[in-house]
Amino acid sequence: MLGYLLQKIGYAILTLFGVITVIFFLFTILPGDPARMMLGQNETAEQVAIVKKKYGFDKPVSQQYLYYLNDLSPLSFHSNNPEDYTYLSKLKYTDVNLFSIAETNVVFKFPYLRESFQKNGKKVSSVISETLPNTVVLAISAILIAMLLGVLLGIISAMFKDGWIDKIIQLLSTIGMSVPSFFSAIIFAWLFGFLLHEYTGLNMTGSLYEVDDFGNGKYLQWKNLILPAIVLGIRPLAVVSQLMRNSLLEVMGTDYIRTAKAKGLTLFTIIRKHALKNALNPVVTAISGWFASMLAGAVFVEYIFGWNGLGKEIVDALNTLDLPIIMGAVIVIATLFIIINIFVDLIYGWLDPKIRN
Secondary structure, eight states, rough: OHEEEEHHHHHHHHHHHHHHHHHHHHHHSSSSOOOHHOTTTTTTHHHHHHHHHHHHHOOOOHHHHHHHHHHHEEEEEEEEEOOOOOOBGGOOSSSSEEEEEEEEEEEOOOOOOOOOOTTTBBBBBHHHHHHHHHHHHHHHHHHHHHHHHHHHHHHHHHHHTSSSHHHHHHHHHHHHHHHHHHHHHHHHIIIIIITHHHOOOOOOSSOOOOTTTOOOOOOEEEHHHHHHHHHHHHHHHHHHHHHHHHHHHHHHTSSSHHHHHTTOOHHHHHIIIIIHHTTTTTHHHHHHHHHHHHHHHHHHHHHHHHSSHHHHHHHHHHHHHHHHOOOOHHHHHHHHHHHHHHHHHHHHHHHOOOGOO
């Protein structure tokens, strides 16, 4: 199992390295001067030169790439020269100086995602740490809705196979998989947050935390989670219900289920005690994949509902060309995606030892 784990970690590191490389060169070759993006419209040549030197924009692309890898790497090299980009004191996080070689320090640190162009030099890691938890809460809520309702609808659909209930559920599932999330978000926000606001009490926009009008700080507003969680969960819900129905029907045709029927057990008892557990395997596989995808797929849903998550932050950064936030957010999402996939692969390897061979 240890060898299997190390193999997966090795693949993950290579994948993440590829993602970082593509992201860096993709945004480096974009037209426009990053230094001018930071300073805005009223910059002077002297200010541009200072910013370029501070952030290493005056160096060749290959050297900038090495600087970027050095910033992201937990084990990095930093100079004692105050004029150098890698000068140690410029790092504003806790680090551990392992040892020194001449004028270079080898440091173990938290990955440095650099600073925002538009938020007065605020660290990208701080921006992400403020918004990522909201996205995780939204993704978990959506996946719970998809899992609970999807499994329930799949069971009902299988119990009434080819009946009118089954056909309605199949039709709704097909619509749910076909309609884009941003369109569903607009419809739900307009219908339940505007037209039916008097009855639902829900708002068209809002985040997990809202600022009190009387200056009492922030407070939780759980009702703002309902609409974006439902919208984000519609597509996985449709997939789960279809998978659950097909898997359950397949299990119901096995020999041990026929034996249970011959014993006189009711259909509900057979499903609850014998068929459900085995039918859930493909559902678990789908859920794990959807959860990782939701972290990246919540962008439009968050923006439409005004949910202060990482997706909305990415859209705002795209509008203002805040490249460090865009690059840092994509790297964080890719890292989370890779970690979740490793975790799922380890579960599969533990359940089925043949996979590890």
